[in-house]
Amino acid sequence: xxxxxxxxxxxxxxxxxxxxxxxxxxxxxxxxxxxxxxxxxxxxxxxxxxxxxxxxxxxxxxxxxxxxxxxxxxxxxxxxxxxxxxxxxxxxxxxxxxxxxxxxxxxxxxxxxxxxxxxxxxxxxxxxxxxxxxxxxxxxxxxxxxxxxxxxxxxxxxxxxxxxxxxxxxxxxxxxxxxxxxxxxxxxxxxxxxxxxxxxxxxxxxxxxxxxxxxxxxxxxxxxxxxxxxxxxxxxxxxxxxxxxxxxxxxxxxxxxxxxxxxxxxxxxxxxxxxxxxxxxxxxxxxxxxxxxxxxxxxxxxxxxxxxxxxxxxxxxxxxxxxxxxxxxxxxxxxxxxxxxxxxxxxxxxxxxxxxxxxxxxxxxxxxxxxxxxxxxxxxxxxxxxxxxxxxxxxxxxxxxxxxxxxxxxxxxxxxxxxxxxxxxxxxxxxxxxxxxxxxxxxxxxxxxxxxxxxxxxxxxxxx
Amino acid sequence: xxxxxxxxxxxxxxxxxxxxxxxxxxxxxxxxxxxxxxxxxxxxxxxxxxxxxxxxxxxxxxxxxxxxxxxxxxxxxxxxxxxxxxxxxxxxxxxxxxxxxxxxxxxxxxxxxxxxxxxxxxxx
Numbered sequence: 001x002x003x004x005x006x007x008x009x010x011x012x013x014x015x016x017x018x019x020x021x022x023x024x025x026x027x028x029x030x031x032x033x034x035x036x037x038x039x040x041x042x043x044x045x046x047x048x049x050x051x052x053x054x055x056x057x058x059x060x061x062x063x064x065x066x067x068x069x070x071x072x073x074x075x076x077x078x079x080x081x082x083x084x085x086x087x088x089x090x091x092x093x094x095x096x097x098x099x100x101x102x103x104x105x106x107x108x109x110x111x112x113x114x115x116x117x118x119x120x121x122x123x124x125x126x127x128x129x130x131x132x133x134x135x136x137x138x139x140x141x142x143x144x145x146x147x148x149x150x151x152x153x154x155x156x157x158x159x160x161x162x163x164x165x166x167x168x169x170x171x172x173x174x175x176x177x178x179x180x181x182x183x184x185x186x187x188x189x190x191x192x193x194x195x196x197x198x199x200x201x202x203x204x205x206x207x208x209x210x211x212x213x214x215x216x217x218x219x220x221x222x223x224x225x226x227x228x229x230x231x232x233x234x235x236x237x238x239x240x241x242x243x244x245x246x247x248x249x250x251x252x253x254x255x256x257x258x259x260x261x262x263x264x265x266x267x268x269x270x271x272x273x274x275x276x277x278x279x280x281x282x283x284x285x286x287x288x289x290x291x292x293x294x295x296x297x298x299x300x301x302x303x304x305x306x307x308x309x310x311x312x313x314x315x316x317x318x319x320x321x322x323x324x325x326x327x328x329x330x331x332x333x334x335x336x337x338x339x340x341x342x343x344x345x346x347x348x349x350x351x352x353x354x355x356x357x358x359x360x361x362x363x364x365x366x367x368x369x370x371x372x373x374x375x376x377x378x379x380x381x382x383x384x385x386x387x388x389x390x391x392x393x394x395x396x397x398x399x400x401x402x403x404x405x406x407x408x409x410x411x412x413x414x415x416x417x418x419x420x421x422x423x424x425x426x427x428x429x430x431x432x433x434x435x436x437x438x439x440x441x442x443x444x445x446x447x448x449x450x451x452x453x454x455x456x457x458x459x460x461x462x463x464x
Numbered sequence: 465x466x467x468x469x470x471x472x473x474x475x476x477x478x479x480x481x482x483x484x485x486x487x488x489x490x491x492x493x494x495x496x497x498x499x500x501x502x503x504x505x506x507x508x509x510x511x512x513x514x515x516x517x518x519x520x521x522x523x524x525x526x527x528x529x530x531x532x533x534x535x536x537x538x539x540x541x542x543x544x545x546x547x548x549x550x551x552x553x554x555x556x557x558x559x560x561x562x563x564x565x566x567x568x569x570x571x572x573x574x575x576x577x578x579x580x581x582x583x584x585x586x587x588x
Binding site for chain 1 (some may be wrong): 467470471474477478481482483484486488489490492493496497498499500501502503505506507508509510511512513514515516518519520521522524525527528529531532533534535536537538539540541542543544545546547548549550551552553554555568573586
């Protein structure tokens with residue numbers, strides 16, 4: 001296949017990806033969008049097989065069989081609740097691939113001094129550096145969400161100085177390569193340093209901020225892919241990679257904005273640093289007492305309410321309680337109770353996490369209220385039923401300037417007549433900070449697994 | 465084509481792609497943020513093309529073969545896993561005609577994803 005034909009075929013892929021992103025923006029066309037993207041990818045792979053320079057097929061076929069079957073099995077088997085870490089994992093391997101391509105390219109074209117164009121060496125360094133950071137950072141994000149390592153920020157004195165020095169060393173290695181030193185060990189050092197930096201950079205970020213980090217690393221991988229496009233003089237890589245780089249960056253900014261924090265604050269704020277002292281103070285939970293209720297008490301409150309707002313969070317996702325929640329909602333509606341769901345943009349572990357789960361449970365879209373609408377409704381709500389949500393309901397975000405989440409927009413559930421919090425225990429949320437909502441006199445706690453508790457509530461409401 | 469000329473075209477399309485990327489997703493409702501992230505995640509699996517170009521070369525040494533092969537494995541996992549996970553998420557948005565059609569229409573109207581214009585629920 002000639003270069004011109006190849007480029008036109010790659011253009012078809014680019015158009016497919018653009019349409020995919022466009023269709024992914026609407027609920028009614030989103031699934032089709034994903035398929036169009038997949039078709040674009042198949043075209044790109046077929047065209048690449050037909051390229052003149054590609055003559056050795058077995059490595060490609062073996063590699064695709066191994067990687068593709070791993071991806072398919074992992075993606076099929078994963079539970080809906082584990083989707084965020086799956087996205088992190090697949091993002092990471094993409095970044096790893098970009099870094100390896102850079103390594104191979106440098107190895108192949110560097111031996112003769114001066115053969116490397118300046119822009120090619122810059123691209124190689126960028127894809128090695130960004131790809132490695134994305135790979136290592138995504139694996140740490142995966143490990144945090146999978147709870148292989150603790151989700152709370154891991155901080156130590158001088159952390160930012162260590163990270164800064166490491167980054168400076170990596171950049172120095174990169175500059176040495178661009179300046180003409182084409183020694184092989186430099187690229188290895190650059191990749192190893194970037195991997196280490198990726199780990200160190202995500203470790204101090206708390207679990208509550210993981211969605212923003214995954215989104216950022218997703219954009220990183222896109223940029224790394226675009227850089228490999230410059231190395232290989234390949235348009236489809238440049239355009240597709242940069243589309244992801246740009247849209248991922250915008251998505252990251254939007255998510256940061258939803259939390260009323262700058263991206264820099266998310267990345268370098270070492271969220272939860274004040275948590276140990278706050279947690280100590282909150283052992284007595286600021287003098288207030290926690291009221292525990294039985295499922296029957298709560299069932300009565302719900303059955304005789306005029307308006308109930310469900311506030312789902314990660315606890316609902318973990319317990320897989322979304323179907324039971326919908327069932328409870330329908331039961332209440334049948335009794336004439338007005339029911340809606342208040343969705344915080346960053347409830348759960350990913351933006352839109354709650355929407356996905358509730359859609360799975362066939363909850364009608366119009367009942368899902370975004371934050372501003374929901375906050376208008378709380379003052380006339382009889383019962384706000386918080387199902388495993390914590391940080392997104394924490395009134396400290398409004399009232400306590402010392403709180404690490406001060407300024408984050410929250411769901412004002414404490415404006416409802418009464419609040420019921422379903423929670424496994426009194427342990428703090430993922431951000432590692434205490435929640436004064438739990439000791440509010442309006443609040444009662446219903447301890448237990450969210451699914452069990454909801455099932456008991458269903459039984460309780462039926463008995464009324 | 466000279467190298468500098470090629471580079472100038474490449475930079476041009478790069479810059480256009482940046483603007484297009486921003487433009488395409490500025491209208492996405494929060495509802496679709498997770499699937500969108502997952503979908504773009506699948507799209508950057510395009511690095512598989514780069515991996516294929518590296519490992520598909522006729523004359524290459526062991527290091528290139530091994531590194532390229534691993535790159536193909538990783539990129540394939542990204543592509544297949546990315547599209548399958550996205551499809552599984554979107555499977556849940558299957559048609560519930562009246563609400564979803566209205567919702568889509570409104571999302572088109574409310575350009576910056578502002579939720580304030582959404583109608584009250586049909587209950588009561």
